[in-house]
Structures are given as C-alpha cells and as structure tokens.
Amino acid sequence: MIEELRDRDAVGLAALIAAGEISAAELLEATLARIDRAEVGINAIAVDLRERARAEVARGVVPSGPFAGVPFLLKDIFQEDAGVTMTMGTLALKDHVARTTSAYVRRVREAGFVIIGSTTTPELGLKATTETVLHGDTRNPWNLERTPGGSSGGAAAAVAAGYLPMAGASDGGGSIRIPASYCGLFGLKPSRGRVSEGPSIGEGWEGAVCTHVLTRSVRDSAAMLDVLAGAEPGDPFVIAPPARPFAAEVDAEPGRLRIGFSTRSPVGGRVDAEMVAAVTGAARLLEGLGHVVEEAAPDIDGELLARCYMGLYFGHVAAMTARIRRETGCASSAFHADTRALALLGRAMSAGEYVALREHWNGFARKLAAFHQRYDLFLTPTTALGAARIGELDTPKRMQAIAGLIDRLGVGKVLMKSGIVDDLAFRNLERTPFTQLANLTFVPAMSVPLHVGADGMPVGVQFVARFGAEAMLLRLAGQLERAAPWAGRMPVRH
Secondary structure, eight states: OTGGGGGOOHHHHHHHHHTTSSOHHHHHHHHHHHHHHHHHHHOOEEEEOHHHHHHHHHHTOOOOSTTTTOEEEEETTTOOOTTSBOOTTOGGGTTOBOSSOOHHHHHHHHTTOEEEEEEOOSGGGOSSSOEETTTEEOOBTTBTTBOOOSSSHHHHHHHHTTSOSEEEEEESSSTTHHHHHHHTOEEEEOOTTSBOOTTTOSSGGGGTOEEEEEESSHHHHHHHHHHHBBOOTTOSOOOOOOSSOGGGGTTSOOOSOEEEEOOSOTTSOOOOHHHHHHHHHHHHHHHHTTOEEEEOOOOOOHHHHHHHHHHHHHHHHHHHHHHHHHHHOOOGGGSOHHHHHHHHHHHHSOHHHHHHHHHHHHHHHHHHHHHHHHOSEEEEESOSSOOOBTTTTOOOHHHHHHHHHHHHHTOHHHHHTSTHHHHHHHHHHTTSOSSHHHHHHTOOEEEEEEEEOTTSOEEEEEEEEOTTOHHHHHHHHHHHHHHSOOTTOOOSOO
C-alpha cells in the first residue's frame, strides 16, 4: 500500500486520509522515505523541514482543509514562510530567514498541506536550468545527465521523481511550463492577478510573474487553483472570480474549439524535430476529438517581444541584486558571473529605455486578443529545444572574465551596445522562445505532456488562452488527459 501511494495524485491522497485508509503520519514517512532514496542523485531539496512537519502532524495541528495531511514542497523563492530559510538559490542569501508569510503559503497551510521543505531554484530564479553554487546541480529524473529546467526546476524534479504529487512553482517567463515540458508534468500559468503575490510583492516583474503549482494530474492543478485563487487586501490588480470552481471544469467537455498552431520560433531560431512532432501529433489528437485546428499565429514581432522581455529581465536583476547587497552587505562576487552581467545591463539601461520597452506590452496584448477573436487557443511547442545537459548552459569563462572586468570599470554602456548582450542573454531564450508571450500579455497558458521523444525524454506542448480563461484550458486539459493519459507515465522508479 505504501509504495502504491507514489502513483496517487494529491486529491487521491487526501481522500485516502479522509477515509482513514492511511494516516497523515504514515503518508509523511512514506514521502520522506522516497526522498531519502532518490535525493542524492536528483538534488531537488533546498531546505528540509521534515522535523517541523513531523512535530505538526504529531501534535495534530494540521488544518482540516481539502488537502489535509498531504505533504507539500514550496519553491525557494518568494513563497515566504516566516522563520524559515529562503535562499533564492544564491550564496548571498544562504542565511536569510523570511520575516513574513506570503498569502500563497498561508493558503497552502489553510488547505491542510503539511509543508516538508522547499525546492531548488536557479540563482534569483533567473535561468531555465537549476544549477547553483549554493545548492549544486538539480537533475532530471528522466535522465540524470539533463536539467529539469528552471526556475521551478527543483519542484519539477521532485514531482517527476515521485517524491510527492504536487509542489509549489512560479512563472515569470516560462518557469512553470518549461520544467513541466522537460519533466513530463502538467503546468498551468494563471492569468495576472489570479493568485496573489502579497504581501511582500504587489505584482512580480510588472505583473509578468504568476504563482501556482506543478502537478502530474490536471485535477490536482485545478483543485489547487481553487485553493490559491483570490485577491488579498492591497493587491494592485483584482481579476473577476470564476463562474464555478476550477475543479468542476476538469470533467466538463470543452466544446468544439478553434485552435491555431505554429511551430516556428518567434525569434527565428531552430526548433527541434521532436518539438515539431509533439505539436503536429497534438493537432491530430485535437482534430480526432472534434476541434478545428489550423496553422495560424498572432501578428506579433517575436524579436521585439524578446527584446522587451530581456529589458524587463535586466532591470529587475539590477534592482534585486542591489537590494540584496544593501540588505545583506554582501559583495557582488556573492552572485554568479552571469547574474552580475545581467545586473550591469540593467544598470546601463536608462529609465526612458525601460519605459519605451514596457510600452510595447500593450501592443502585444492587443494583437493576441485579436488572434483570440478568431481562435480560442494558440498551440505551440513549449520549448524549441530539449532539456540541456547539466553544465551545458554554464557561463563561459570568457564571459565571467568580461563580467568581472566591467564590474570593476563600470562600463555597462559598452556591454549594452556590444554583441556580448546577445551571447549572454539570448543564449537561453533561443532554447525557450515560446513562453514569454503569455507573461507579457498576462494571459493563462499551460504545458501538457503529450509526447515522448526518441531519446525517451518527455516533450510538452503549450496552449495559450485569452485573459481569464483558465476554465477553458482546464476543460481541454481534462479531455486530453482522458484521451491520452500521462499520469501513469513516469521515469524509472527511484
């Protein structure tokens, strides 16, 4: 019975506990045993809170919410739990303790989850791979030589490895959907304002960041969105609530949808044949389910959108590193070389240049909305290329030397106007060019694990919906999960 628990989703585990078929203490120990067997090879845990979890379960203080007694892992960035270490993957914060509890964590607790720790993230959540000086390399359970992606890489690795069925995640440019694709999981990025970022944050990255979870089943994602959705006092943006619970959408038929698809990279880069095959296979499946599918894409300049995204990226890295240095007194050398270089680019950019880039977001949103007048959904690969090998995306030695030189000389403008910018910033974006559109237009999007490549690695496809249409995405995801089940398809057991 205990080993069978690995294949249950969180809704199913909660039902077993509620029925008295297993206790919260037994489930906790089974979860910790799985972690102990696999963690040395996967390295997904940043902060271990097992003893606190054991004490809470033993004292019977777990709230009787819909997920009462189910273990949960937070993400080690901005999912603040007062009194608990939150490192954000950087040496500069290795001893940082959260002073407040975020609305996200409070709602996780109120739902009855038992928080057992937090998962690894790249430094400051900045990359599509989870490899840091502080925590080491987090590895993909499907192939330990490859990355699980980022920034929710630890969360994806933990769920894919069967530690537990669901873990906290967030997405500012693809950080839920990219790891979902690489690890064979379901990953939904909600609309702007659907889940509160408060109280420490109003809107992360100008509203581009959204917080949710990574799961194996669609119903877990939907049920968790019911737990997390809703504004907090002082939130700068309040979205209309759903017409009914998101959990009710999973088994509802989506109707006949019009879906436009594209497999062309918006920045002109290469798209791997497996990603193309994943989309064409999804298109055939959708047509078989009665949907209308045709090649079409929104009239958006992908390279301009990429530049706008990178401007956001540069500016926020500059602000974040400056704040951490001010609050901790750390030296710039406490950050990775590429983080320092990104911060320099942000400092070299003028306020006017930043605003000019930000103003383009409205145009992107209007053009995507025009597309959604004709099509219900936009289908693309989730990523252009498969999961990189561990170390493949390391900052080159010459880049480290250049970053150090510029740090000493303060000549960021030179760097801004050199070809080094493309080498540094677009190297990752060319691998993952499809996900940023949903962030800069504030709409919901999901990665669905519908394909497995010839190399045995999972491949996700992305669906982008109009603003506020999470219900449509969940109805379609439920239909796809029934038509082509993936929940039982997991990597080699650990």
